[in-house]
Amino acid sequence: MHIAVLLFGLTAILGKYIVFEELALVWHRMWIAALGLWVMPKAFKAVRNIPRKRILTFIGIGIIVSLHWVAFFGSIKLGNVSVALACMGTATLFISLLEPLITKSKLQPVEIIIGAFVILGIILVLQVGSAFYGSIIAGITAAFLAALFSTLNKKHLQDYNSLSVSAIELSAGFIFLSLVIPALEGGLNFEDYSLLRTDLYSEYTFLGVNIHSFWYLLLLGILCTSVAYALALNSLKHLSAFSSGLAVNLEPIYGILMAIVLFEENKELNLAFYIGTVIILLSVFVHPLIVRKQRKKKK
DSSP, X not given: OHHHHHHHHHHHHHHHHOOSOHHHHHHHHHHXXXXXXXTSHHHXXXXXXXXXHHHXXXXXXXXXXXXXXXXXXXXXXXXXXXXXXXXXTTHHHHHHXXXXXXXXXXXXXXXXXXXXXXHHHHHHHGGGOGGGHHHHHHHHHHHHHHHHHHHHHXXXXXXXXXXXXXXXXXXXXXXXXXXXXXXXXXXXXXXXXXXXXXXXXXXXXXXXXXXXXXXXXXXXXXXXXXXXXXXXXXXXXXXXXHHHHHHHTTHXXXXXXHHHHHHOGGGTSOHHHHHHHHHHHHHHHXXXXXXXXXXXXXX
């Protein structure tokens, strides 16, 4: 699980290195990741067990996933990795608000309190300066969309094969972007999306190794998406939901630490930003602890 979470955290780092803009970056990530899932025999066979109506639902969720990734990578491009990941910590607040609406569950008082702390954290993060406001808005939008597709998946996933559902959603997101990009850009300029562009073969240093953006995209699509997701699913067979939840919450911490080491982003950000980030992340960690304690009391 921790290897999977580390790979998820590496997603933001690769998003910073890859020269593509966010639309092209997500477009490539989705087809590479979808292809990586479709080649898995179980994923392909299990699709036949999913009703057509539910497939349409997963297609809709896949579109939301694509928009989430565009907003997330847009946040990185507009600002930096640390700001994008700090904003993603607000997804917990959005989940607590969306879950009662979508799954018809009760809004818990503890979630309102934690939500207040998350808002305090956001206010402190905003002190980083107006130069990062675009990144913060994109990051919070990405967090909201992540909360939305996570809650919808929780409601509709049921007993369906997770790999098959992911393959459907990623494929739907790729097709959606393929249709939308030409409308947004007045026609799809394949030179901007081609893996064979000459400027892609200029060398970039990653952990001391010279490597091209083509390989970064493969790492992002296969290792940080398909493989990471498969590892996370497999680990869930041996871990409790509580343990896996805590591990997943480490993703922004891993990502921010890598960004500090690789990009020295700590020099761009002030103390208020890190205090706000700590408050947001502590809220994320405290939430499952309180929920677990409440369940024990009920038992």
